[in-house]
Amino acid sequence: MSTPSTGAPPTRPLNVQARASLRDYNTFGLPAVAATLVRVASEAEVKRVVDHPEYGRAPKLVLGGGSNLVLTRDVPGVVLKVEIPGRRLVAETADAWIVEFGAGENWHEAVAWTLAQGWPGLENLALIPGLVGAAPVQNIGAYGVELEDRFESLDAVDLVTGRSVTLDAAACRFGYRDSVFKHDGFGGLAGKSVITRVRLRLPRPWQPVLGYLDLERRMVETGNHAPDAKTVFDWVCAIRRAKLPDPAAIGNAGSFFKNPVVTPEQCRDIIGRDPEIVHYTMPDGSCKLAAGWLIDACGWKGKSVGRAGVYEKQALVLVNRGGASGAEVVTLARAIQESVYGRFGIRLEPEPVIV
Ligand code: EPU
16 A cells, blocks of 8 residues: 655755865866855755755855856855756747746856747847856846846845745846845845846847947948847857957956946046046946956056966956966955056956955
8 A cells, every 4th residue: 555645745855065175166266165065956945955954054155157256265154056947938028028047047058048039138148157146146247238138037035034035126236247136234135145036028129239349340340230139149259259268268257357437537537647548438427447458558468476367368357377276366356456556546346256
């Protein structure tokens, strides 16, 4: 006689590893050990970690693709590695496709998948390393499009209460490479929640975003002034491959510093001294300066400090030349900050999260 079923599906044990190396889980390839690594493949598993007698109270670091992270030390407590899968069309209306992804989906594959389904809109964001769940954290952006321009809402689990919440764009407080998930002060959510699902809004009819200089150049070179979404995708991939290092080959975390925003007065002053400076005027009159240009102008391109270096083709990208430690990367970053401050009076702010 068979045992009567309780109706509840069997729960698999949590996937836990003690003293786990994080070297393969950060795109810089930096050495660090997590006291406890827990891989979470569903929202329910996140909640089980929160309810766990030991892991529930431990400090937590949420790890996505590790593409925006500088590890300078071993990580105590629990590292939550988000591996939540899923991709689906949630709604199709006259003015948008709404698509939903599990936070553990690879960002670039998600972009390619939407295009293959005939839902364009993410092509300018092709080839950005990392996972979908990390995209809202730093409001990823490239070639004239930022995540917030295509954002609908996200689901997250509160790491203290275990409750699920849904956040719209206003609640995410997006800024340039910034969101509520990067702040730990009042109302900030850094380290306090795990993003589990992200919904994106792809507007209809599709309109290409081609205002970025590198894309304008492609249009002139190819004579194609009305590219379709797949062509824009291919152009963005080619542009990125030409100037950004592939993390699979050379450890890096993309742009290491944000492009600094200065007042119109500061900008005039700097241009007066350095007329060549690359800058963009913002809608509010302030000025965004190209940090890569500033670093390049200080002579850093291709230089190294220890085993950390400045990428040869794009001075905004710091790289691991092989076997670098997080401390070496931070030492190099500080030296760059000092020389840019010394020459231009501008403080560069790191873009990745430094742990
Ligand atoms: N420049 C130099 N020397 C350098 C690097 C850049 O003179 O070594 C000049 C370039 O010639 C160009 C300007 O600086 O005129 C800007 O460079 P680029 O177009 O390569 O863009 P970026 O400002 O360096 C930003 C984002 C990238 C994004 C690109 C394209 C930030 C911090 N970075 O880079 O994002 O892909 O624009 O939109 O906003 C990332 O965040 O990790 C990232 C790669």
